[in-house]
Amino acid sequence: MMAFRTLDDLGDVRGKVALVRVDLNVPMQDGRATDLTRIEAVAPTILELADAGAKVLLLAHFGRPKGERSSTLSLSLVQGAVEAVLGRETMYISELAGPIVQQSLGIMRPGDIGILENTRFWAGEEKNDPELAKAIAANGDFYVNDAFSAAHRAHASTEAIAHLLPAYAGRAMEKELKALDAALGNPEKPVAAVVGGAKVSTKLAVLEHLVGKVQHLIIGGGMANTFLAARGVDVGKSLCEHDLAKTAEAILDTADQAGCTVHLPYDVVVAKEFAANPPSLRTCNVHEVAADEMILDIGPQATEALADVLKTCRTLVWNGPLGAFETPPFDTATVALARTAAALTREGSLVSVAGGGDTVAALHHAGVAADFSYVSTAGGAFLEWMEGKELPGVAALTS
Ligand code: ADP
Ligand code: MG
Numbered sequence: 001m002m003a004f005r006t007l008d009d010l011g012d013v014r015g016k017v018a019l020v021r022v023d024l025n026v027p028m029q030d031g032r033a034t035d036l037t038r039i040e041a042v043a044p045t046i047l048e049l050a051d052a053g054a055k056v057l058l059l060a061h062f063g064r065p066k067g068e069r070s071s072t073l074s075l076s077l078v079q080g081a082v083e084a085v086l087g088r089e090t091m092y093i094s095e096l097a098g099p100i101v102q103q104s105l106g107i108m109r110p111g112d113i114g115i116l117e118n119t120r121f122w123a124g125e126e127k128n129d130p131e132l133a134k135a136i137a138a139n140g141d142f143y144v145n146d147a148f149s150a151a152h153r154a155h156a157s158t159e160a161i162a163h164l165l166p167a168y169a170g171r172a173m174e175k176e177l178k179a180l181d182a183a184l185g186n187p188e189k190p191v192a193a194v195v196g197g198a199k200v201s202t203k204l205a206v207l208e209h210l211v212g213k214v215q216h217l218i219i220g221g222g223m224a225n226t227f228l229a230a231r232g233v234d235v236g237k238s239l240c241e242h243d244l245a246k247t248a249e250a251i252l253d254t255a256d257q258a259g260c261t262v263h264l265p266y267d268v269v270v271a272k273e274f275a276a277n278p279p280s281l282r283t284c285n286v287h288e289v290a291a292d293e294m295i296l297d298i299g300p301q302a303t304e305a306l307a308d309v310l311k312t313c314r315t316l317v318w319n320g321p322l323g324a325f326e327t328p329p330f331d332t333a334t335v336a337l338a339r340t341a342a343a344l345t346r347e348g349s350l351v352s353v354a355g356g357g358d359t360v361a362a363l364h365h366a367g368v369a370a371d372f373s374y375v376s377t378a379g380g381a382f383l384e385w386m387e388g389k390e391l392p393g394v395a396a397l398t399s
Contacts (some may be wrong), residue, residue, distance in 0.1 A: 146170025149391030197320030267299025297323025
């Protein structure tokens with residue numbers, strides 16, 4: 001386990017100023033936040049610091065203002081949602097650094113919470129500008145990063161600043177890093193990885209990293225078609241990246257050498273048109289797909305075989321649905337395997353970690369998101385971690 005400091009390593013913080021990087025990048029509709037998950041995730045850290053008597057200054061980005069102020073991307077728009085989740089009043093501060101922030105701190109009492117303006121209004125943020133980081137750090141006594149989802153970017157508020165102040169992982173960051181470490185850093189073996197989704201091209205680096213790490217690589221979704229085609233299977237009209245046949249073969253070879261068993265489906269669910277419950281729906285062996293059919297889910301036999309694989313494993317990491325799960329009945333395999341994983345997790349025989357926008361949606365759809373050991377909502381950062389990359393925001397906390 002990589003060493004990073006947590007809130008447990010903080011001494012007395014009463015009256016001290018905590019600069020806390022959080023993810024407040026919530027989806028908005030008609031001026032209202034439509035999903036509070038990200039705020040809920042960082043609330044424990046904010047409240048813990050406030051209750052310990054720190055003056056808490058929140059640092060966050062919101063949308064893509066590209067280094068300029070934008071009235072529609074001000075964090076003042078998110079203040080109400082933050083207050084609703086925290087159950088506390090906050091102070092919106094229209095700057096990120098400088099005398100206005102200093103004056104606000106003069107008014108704030110221990111335990112008060114301030115929301116600094118959108119870090120991306122300043123061009124130096126995305127450039128990881130040391131001068132901007134210095135200006136922000138000047139108003140704080142210590143730095144806490146609780147935004148794993150922003151940790152794959154080396155920005156002033158995620159990377160540079162962590163070198164200027166004593167830096168700590170917040171509770172959400174700590175939980176995420178521990179879960180990810182249990183899944184791939186230092187997992188109990190055997191480890192199974194499910195990689196699904198639409199295209200091989202978006203997850204090449206993930207596949208290449210995983211074949212050297214896990215004992216079972218389960219490939220589903222549209223990307224399974226590319227692997228099947230590379231092995232000479234006629235996949236008809238299926239979503240398939242034929243130009244990646246060589247790449248797919250190379251991944252299979254690497255897996256072979258590394259002792260990683262790759263599981264491709266041997267039966268599939270096909271249809272002539274992509275629609276809900278289409279009349280042409282049928283299940284067949286992968287070698288029986290007609291020229292005018294497309295593979296939209298893996299079949300029941302394959303799903304059962306995969307469930308048996310999971311039963312022999314101690315750890316599961318999952319990114320990407322096994323089929324076009326938004327359209328019934330092509331959610332069947334994803335839902336079934338997710339439920340198996342959830343049941344094994346509940347029994348205590350499997351540590352299960354999942355991430356990815358559509359994967360998280362699929363697990364909620366299957367009703368099992370809460371049963372997984374950990375579900376990451378970090379998106380890009382989760383994928384980069386699956387690729388085995390070092391995330392700059394995390395590295396800055398550990399050095
Ligand atoms: P995540 O967001 O979890 O990383 P992806 O974005 O890579 O996942 O992939 C999800 C998408 O893949 C879904 O929209 C799903 O419909 C699509 N998909 C899965 N299997 C197939 C398939 N056989 N044919 C076409 N699309 C598929
Ligand atoms: Mg997606």
